[in-house]
Amino acid sequence: MMLGRGLTRLLSRLEVTGDTGYETGHGLILAVNHISPFDPIALTAACSKRGIAPRFMAQEGLFTARVIGPFMRHSGHIRVDRNKPTAAQALTDAHAALAEGSAVVVYPEGRIGLDPGLWPERGKTGTGRLAIATGAQLIPVAIWGSHEVLPYAAPAGMWPMIWRNVRHRPTVRVHFGPPLDLSDVDSARPGVAQRITDRLMDAIIEELIPLRAEEPETPRFVDPTRAPETRRSHRRIVS
Structure with missing residues (x-):
């Protein structure tokens, strides 16, 4: 967490807002746009400001990478082996972490989004299934502003952005919303995981709108390494 705080302070200005009154001693699923x-x-730095020690669900490549791999393996983060027979193990490990009272970070979109306006894409149902279980x-x-710190295709194009950010640190905003109210959800109904995920x-999106109030449609900063697509765009909320 110290590394996350240090890098965030070096490369950006972090603003953290939102809820702090979560029930203690119980697991938290922190679901974040990507x-x-x-x-x-x-997000590690933002969680530190809120007294939360996050455990990330992350793709297998991060666990085998030369530099960051040992850190990921020894810090309690949860490996996700996509499109492999062992993929289901990630949900089992997340279930165990939540039972211990940990805060598990998930990216419901399953990837860094490619929506042209940087609005969230459709979520995958794994998060909904984890909440039900x-x-x-x-x-x-x-989260908003992080796209100005590192490019989509990092490490490609990374060093010019880092040099710029050290001199002119962009603002990164993180907002923690209130717990999602699922009291009306019937976990036995077909399709419930998708309904939870859509909600x-x-x-x-509701939490994101005020964070990017000055950029409601198109981000001011355009990342040349990101190839936009709309195939997985989620429905937009207009407010």
Whole structure:
């Protein structure tokens, strides 16, 4: 967490807002929109400000990487082996972490989003299924500004941006929303995981709107390494 705080302070200005009154001693699922490789670093620093020790669900490549791999393996983070027979193990490990009272960070979109306006894409149902199985508090978290810190294709194009950011640190905003109210959800109904996921993505968008109030449609900063697409765009909320 010290590394996350240090890098965030060096490369950006972090603003953290939102809820702090989550039930203690119970697992938290922190569900966050994903717009940049810098998101986990900034979110680690934001969680530190809120007294939360996050455990990230992250793709297998981060656990085998030469530099960051040992840190990921020894810090309690949860490996996700995509499109492999072992993929289901990630949900089992997340279930165990939540039972211990940990805060598990998930990216419901399953990737860094490619929506042209950097609005969240459709969420995958794994987050909804995890919430149903564990009964953990499901917290929508919004992040904005991290796309100005590291490019989509990092390490490609990374060093010019880092040099710029050290001199002119962009603002990264993180907002912790209230727990999602699932009291009306019937976990036995077909399609319930998708309904929870859709409700979650709507909540993340609601939290994101004020963070980017000056950029409601198109971000001011355009990352040349990001190839936009709309195939997985989530429905937009207009407010």
